[in-house]
Amino acid sequence: MPVPTDLNFYIDPARCIGCNACVQACSECDTHKGVSMIQLDYIDRSRSTQTVPVICMHCDQPTCAEVCPADAIKRSEDGIVQTARKARCIACNNCVLACPFGVPKMHDAASLMMKCDMCYDRTSQGLKPMCASVCPSQALYFGTREELEELRPNSRAVDSFRFGAQVVSTRVKMLVPKSFAENLLAVTAPLERHHPGAPGAAYVDPLLANLYEEEPA
């Protein structure tokens, strides 16, 4: 049974609290127990508690599948990019290196690339994926567009991403504030600036800004 096409997966990094519930719940999924397909990264812990869960975006034209020499990665009709087929995967790591989002992981013990299949066993049965079920801040949300619009009136979904010269569109959607006008998220833009990682001129330290000090340092 396919995953119903009116059910979407949304990520809102503004809500993420870095709790790792998604990472831990993923490893409890029935089809790949003990192995999590999600990783959680701090953007820059020295400055902020901002974290981002990295889950498969289920690209419309998956780079992982395109670079696979063994044709082991399939995208099904419902837009889900499946984990590599064990019989075909040659553990060459092409997909691991090529995915612009950094999602596929090589599991050396099994000589198999494994990745998120949007909890196919659950979502094809009308259940939410594990990660979006448990996410305490609902930074990961699974539901219809109508439900999302009702719950998140200030957000808007974007599903196109630019990495250098490559543009990919995805089944999984990223939520951005309504005030953000672009329909394309230029993911690599900060790296293309002269001083990658340097805070922008507008950066205000949210802690020091509201601190009272007798003698400013």
Added chain:
Amino acid sequence: MAEAGPSALDPSPDDPFGPHAAYSSALRLDTGVEPDRIVDTHCCFCGQQCGIRLKVKDEEVIGFEPRYDFPFNRGMLCPKGIKRYLQGGHPDRLLSAYERDPAAPGGFRQLGYERAIERAAAEIRRIQETHGRDAMAVLSGASLTTEKAYLVGKFAHMALGTSNIDYNGRLCMVSAGAANNKAFGIDRAANPWSDILGAEVIWISGANVAECAPITTDYVWQARERGAKVIVVDPRLTPIARTCDLFLPIKPGRDVALFNGILHLMIEHGWVDREFVERSTVGFDELARSVAEWTPARTAQVTGIAEPAIRQAAEWWGTAKSSFLMHARGIEHSSHGVQNVLGAINIVLASGRIGREFCGYSTITGQGNGQGGREHGQKCDQLPGARKLADPEARAYVAGVWGMPVEEMPQPGVDAYEIFRKIERGEIKGLLSLCFNPVVSLPDSDYVRRMLAKLDFYVAIDFFLSETARHADLVLPGSLHEEDEGTVTTSEGRVIKINKAIACPGQAREDWRIVQDLARALGREHGFTFSGPRAILEELRVASKGGVADYSGISWEKIERQQGVFWPCTSEEHTGTPRLFEPGSWNVVARGNGPFYFPDGKARMNVATYAPPTEDVDEEFPVILTTGRVISQFLSGTQTRRIGPLLDMDPEPFIELHPRLAAKHSIVDGAWATAETRRGLLTLRARVVATIRPDTIFVPYHWPGKRSVNRLTISAQDPISKIPEYKACAARIRAATEDEAREARG
């Protein structure tokens, strides 16, 4: 009585009692397994008590399923709940009774359960016959079900006849409880969490919501989607603070000054709901006079928050139409914790925004049964139904229910920390503990270890050999959360049902059985012959009837039917009380005179007095040490340090400090740093981050031994609530010496 040697501090890796880190294996990793049954229950950790479904195969809990039908969390869980099943079938699980034997591996040898009960009873009898009934003390806990908490209180007061029982809620909820009783006459969340969703302003003081009450985050974010402004007050820019609308980086221990400053501005700008204050409160005029001195300039100077931010917060709070104020241990863990909470309540009452939809106030209870565990008699001054042990009418009523002569009922005892001071003075010779790990969780914990070593006899009921149980003479194998049933009461005041997933393994027993077995062996079994938790609840319903915490209308069936029952619930027909203080509502104290729990039905506005922390910074110790939790660990870590995937998230504690402070002492991120207070030294890895005040360092407290920050914290206590001051003491920081780093590494 056991010697507190180094092995008790940091057990060796081959210690049979661990802690070992458990991971999924065998059945739990097998992808083709169909569970024999799935049990709907709740998480065993924090006070939110999320619904969870446990999968059972071959009498082992092998995993979980989200419980979408439980209205509080609707499937959501934090990593602790997700991995909690790994505590079952754990290699460290105590499967029999043990007695101290220095020659045996880990220092304990097995003992038959019945022999252990006989020995415990003989020792208790000997101590009480030689030194009097009060020479035996009981330390209990708020992660127990309400039925167990009730039974333990009854056991102490009736079977042992000792005044000396207290519980680990003393470290947790008592400042909020005492202040709520002073202001409202009742100690319970005023509102269900659904009232957060429509609030215009959400004020969070001293609550690391994202890590300590993770599911509450969704409520806050959801309110924000509807336009709420979120104000967070904390010395650290926690994950919930990152996305708030206004962050007030308060200096630890100064919360009452901020609340007084806010009230000052509310009065100055006419933002007080005069009609509500007049109609529903007493004490405003005196309070108003007391905050006159809290000008914005002085408030800024004391709290360490810039004046414009204080003014902004006051304006948002003052002009809101609806609001929800939450706080937690950040303001409560203080030697003036009650004053801090009273300050918070004052700005709620002055706003008039309570007792209505989307107008709320609550502490966020920390422990699993932090609410129910503090209502029915395991607190040193309490009887069931949140009655006072010193109240003659309450004594007579409960003595009647229990069938004991009222003159034999002990008078109120002392708080959990004072119990250790009584051990020092030789007044307490024997101890029974369960569900409490004071060697890790109490401040100045080297003192606690020395006092445990001083006991004549110490019997612990535990499921793992906790750092405290390592000091016991005798250990009785108790039950894990999933091995018993009963009720607990959540942060919201919702009574829910814990269901049994599996039986106790080996010779382990449900804690209520062990307590009853002890009563029987003591020859004091009258009142301790319950067939199980259901029968205990039936008696608790009667014992709490007519009290403020009235459970008389609560049954397991009603809980199941309604997905929980909010107390007070006073009859079979009554569906419970989700929201307190609604205009026109009836309660047992006011009897129709008003919505608050005083004879005149009015809330009390109390002058909230500022004082700096007991041990303020000085030239010698110029930095404030504050403590708290991380998402992956729970309380003293007895359970969560044994769950591999959780331990891997935070294998070690750390010292968090601001880059400015780090630079001053040439400390770099990841290097070993040493924090020092008047009580001790602690060497941990530095975490250099701009998300903490430059005058404050933070260490999470879940670890024992040489990694334990509670060896540095101060045992100063609030004079009213007796809560210890975990959140502020004077410290200094420096790069670790080579010797210290080597010692810390090894």
